[in-house]
Amino acid sequence: MLDLGRRQAVRQAARLALGTASALGLARFAYGLLVPAMREDLRWTLAQAGAMSTANGVGYLLGALAAATVARRLGPARAFRCGMALTAVSLAATALTGHYVALLILRAAAGAAGALVFVTGGVIASRLAARAGSGTPITAYFAGTGAGIVLGGVAVPLLGGHWRLAWAGLGVAAALAAAGSWTAARTGEETPAATAGRARLRPLWGIALAYLLFAAGYIAYITFLSAYLAERRAPLAQVVLTWTALGLAVVAAPALWSRPTAAWPGTRALATLLGALAGGAALALAAPAPPVILASAIVYGATFMGVPAAVTALIKRDTPPAGWTATLAAFTTLFAAGQTAGPWLAGIVADRTSAEATLAWTAALCALAAVVAAAAGRSRIP
Numbered sequence: 001m002l003d004l005g006r007r008q009a010v011r012q013a014a015r016l017a018l019g020t021a022s023a024l025g026l027a028r029f030a031y032g033l034l035v036p037a038m039r040e041d042l043r044w045t046l047a048q049a050g051a052m053s054t055a056n057g058v059g060y061l062l063g064a065l066a067a068a069t070v071a072r073r074l075g076p077a078r079a080f081r082c083g084m085a086l087t088a089v090s091l092a093a094t095a096l097t098g099h100y101v102a103l104l105i106l107r108a109a110a111g112a113a114g115a116l117v118f119v120t121g122g123v124i125a126s127r128l129a130a131r132a133g134s135g136t137p138i139t140a141y142f143a144g145t146g147a148g149i150v151l152g153g154v155a156v157p158l159l160g161g162h163w164r165l166a167w168a169g170l171g172v173a174a175a176l177a178a179a180g181s182w183t184a185a186r187t188g189e190e191t192p193a194a195t196a197g198r199a200r201l202r203p204l205w206g207i208a209l210a211y212l213l214f215a216a217g218y219i220a221y222i223t224f225l226s227a228y229l230a231e232r233r234a235p236l237a238q239v240v241l242t243w244t245a246l247g248l249a250v251v252a253a254p255a256l257w258s259r260p261t262a263a264w265p266g267t268r269a270l271a272t273l274l275g276a277l278a279g280g281a282a283l284a285l286a287a288p289a290p291p292v293i294l295a296s297a298i299v300y301g302a303t304f305m306g307v308p309a310a311v312t313a314l315i316k317r318d319t320p321p322a323g324w325t326a327t328l329a330a331f332t333t334l335f336a337a338g339q340t341a342g343p344w345l346a347g348i349v350a351d352r353t354s355a356e357a358t359l360a361w362t363a364a365l366c367a368l369a370a371v372v373a374a375a376a377g378r379s380r381i382p
Contacts, residue, residue: 006132013128013137015184017144019084019121020305022177023114025148025247026170027087028056031107032223033156033243036230037163042098046227046355050347053223055104057340059111064332066112067119071325076120080185083116084178092171095164111336119332122308123325124185126316138316139254139261142309146250146301148173153243157236201330203318206376207267208334210369211311214274215338217365218304220346221281222246224358225297228284231355238290242297249301257306261313267377270310274370277303281362288356296359308335 035049063083071079090110097103125141151173156166201208225246229239260269280299283292311331319327346361 006136009128009132009137010140012184013125013140014144015181016121016124016128017141017147018177018181019080019117019185020142020144021146021148021151022084022087022174022181023117023121024145024305025150025250026152026174026177027091027110027114028053028060029145029149029222030152030156030166030170031056033152033226033239034163034166035224035227037161037166039227041161041163042100045347046224046351047344047347048100049227050223050343050345050350052103052107053219053343054340055107056111056114057219057336057343059108059113060115061111061333061336061340062108063112063115064119064329064336067116067332068326068329070116071120071123071329076123076325077185079116080120080124081178081182083113083120084174084181084185086113087117088171088174088178091174092168095167095171098164115332115336118308119325119329121185122312122328126312126324126328127321129313129316130321136254136258138312139258139306139309142305142312143251143254145305146247146253148177149247149250149301150244151247153240153247157239157243201327204314204327204331206372207270207311207314208331210267210270210274210373210376211307211331212334212338213365213369213372214277214307215335216342216345217338217362217369218277218307219339219342220358221300221362222304223343224346224350224355227350228355228359229293232288234290238293242294245294246297246301249298250305253302253306253309256302257309261306261310265377267314267373270307270314271370271373271377273303273306273310274366274373277307278363278367278370281359281366285356285359285363 031052038044039049074082087110090106090113094103094106121141125138128137155169159166226239229242257269276299280296280303283299284296312328315327315331316324346358349361350357
C-alpha cells in the first residue's frame with residue numbers, strides 16, 4: 001500500500017512538474033535563447049538585455065511577497081492554477097510588442113505569475129513527499145524545469161531571428177502545460193489550517209544567505225549563455241545541442257540528487273550542489289572548446305535546480321507543516337531579490353569586458369554560497 005501511495009505521489013508530482021517547466025523553463029530561462037535575436041533587432045546592450053531578466057526578477061519578487069497571502073485565500077491548488085494561466089497569457093503577449101518598457105512590464109508579469117506557481121507548487125510537492133515518505137516528489141517537481149529548457153533549446157534557435165514567433169510559441173506551450181497540470185494541483189488539504197502559518201527564517205539564516213548568493217549568481221549563466229556562444233560564433237547545431245543537453249541534465253537531476261537531498265545530514269547536499277555548480281560554470285572559462293562548453297552546460301543543468309529542491313527539503317525538515325507556505329514564500333522572496341540584481345550587474349560587467357564575465361560571475365557567487373552553506377551546516381551540529 002505504501003509503495004502504491006508513493007508511486008501515485010510521484011506520478012502526481014510528474015504532472016505538477018509542468019508548473020516548473022512553464023514558470024521557469026519557458027517563462028524565465030527560454031529568454032536567454034532569445035537574447036541574441038532581440039539584441040540585434042532592438043539594438044540592446046548587454047546591460048539592457050540583462051535588465052529584462054532583472055524585470056522578471058522584480059516581478060518574481062512581488063509574486064513571492066504575495067504568494068503566501070494568495071495561497072491562504074485561494075488555497076495552494078487554485079493559486080497554482082491561476083499562476084499557470086497568467087504565465088501563458090504574459091508569454092503570448094510578449095510577441096505583440098517591441099517597445100522596451102512594455103517588454104519590461106510583460107517580463108515582470110511573467111515573473112510574478114511564475115513565483116506564484118513556484119511557491120504553491122513547491123508546497124504541494126512537499127505534501128506529496130510527506131505522503132510518500134520520500135524526497136522524490138520534490139526533486140521531480142523541480143526537474144520539470146528541464147523539460148521547458150529542452151523544448152526551448154530545440155525550438156527557439158530553429159526560428160532564427162523570429163523572436164516574436166518564438167514568444168507566441170512559448171505562450172502556446174505554457175497554455176498546454178497549464179492544461180496538463182490542472183488536475184495535478186490538488187492537496188486534499190485546502191482548509192485554512194493547511195495554508196496558514198508563519199515564516200521560520202531565524203533557524204535557517206545561513207541557508208537563506210547561501211540561497212541569496214546562489215540566486216544572484218546562477219541566473220547570469222543561463223541568461224547570457226546564448227550571448228556567450230554568439231560572441232564565440234558558435235554554429236546553430238552547437239547552440240541547440242548545448243541547450244538540449246542542459247535541459248536533459250535538469251530532467252535527469254532527480255536520479256542523482258533525490259537520495260542525497262533526503263538522506264544527507266544538515267546542509268551537505270546543498271553545499272555539494274553549489275560547489276559543483278560553481279565548478280561547472282568555471283569549466284567553460286578554463287577551456288572554451290565546444291566539448292568543454294557542453295560539459296559545463298551538463299554540469300550546470302544537473303545541479304542548478306537541485307539547489308531549490310535541497311532548500312525546499314530543508315524547509316520541510318526544519319519547519320512545521322503549517323509554516324511551509326510562509327517559509328517557502330520568504331525564501332522565494334530572498335531568491336527573487338538575488339536574481340533581480342544578478343543579471344543586470346553581470347550585464348554591466350560584461351559590457352565593459354566580455355560575455356565571459358557572466359560565467360565568472362556565476363562561478364564566483366556560487367562558490368561563495370557553497371562555503372556559506374557548509375559553514376551553516378557545521379553551525380547546526382549540536
